[in-house]
Amino acid sequence: MEIQNGSCLCGSVKYTLSAEPVVTRICWCRDCQYLAANGTVNMIVHSSSLNIEGELSTFTKAAESGNxxxxxxxxxxxxxxxxxSSARPQFTVVRVGTLNNPSIVKPTANIWVGSAPNWACLNSELxxxxxxPAAPKPKQS
Ligand SMILES: [Zn+2]
Ligand SMILES: [Zn+2]
Structure with missing residues (x-):
């Protein structure tokens, strides 16, 4: 894959992604709805393929799994x-909307649909x- 670039809205955080994402999905968990007022579109990438520049703040919360x-x-x-996730440091979830070109990935599934609001527009083809869902398999080496 060509190296992809992304950033936050103001541009003080920038990143590059040097490998294909493992999976891209739309998440309807309640936590994501607080962030996006809707579902969030996320790609899971190998943390080693992500290079981040700039300062980030963090907010840590336990998931239902306890992670x-x-x-x-x-x-x-x-x-x-x-x-x-504390359970899977080898992976990082990246919000697809922060890519310079979000069209480079295509979601394959809606997850946490059980907590989606009843007006959510879920693509029935996904x-x-x-x-x-189960965690992606670790990279074969
Ligand atoms: Zn910013
Ligand atoms: Zn979520």
């Missing part, structure tokens, strides 16, 4: 860019998963 989820956002403009 700690660290949400990282720009302290100046508040844009949420990244998420990390897989629908009631809650949290």
């Amino acid at each position: 700690l989820i660290e949400r990282r956002f720009c302290p100046s403009c508040g844009t949420h860019l990244f998420g990390n 897989e629908q998963i009631e809650k949290q």
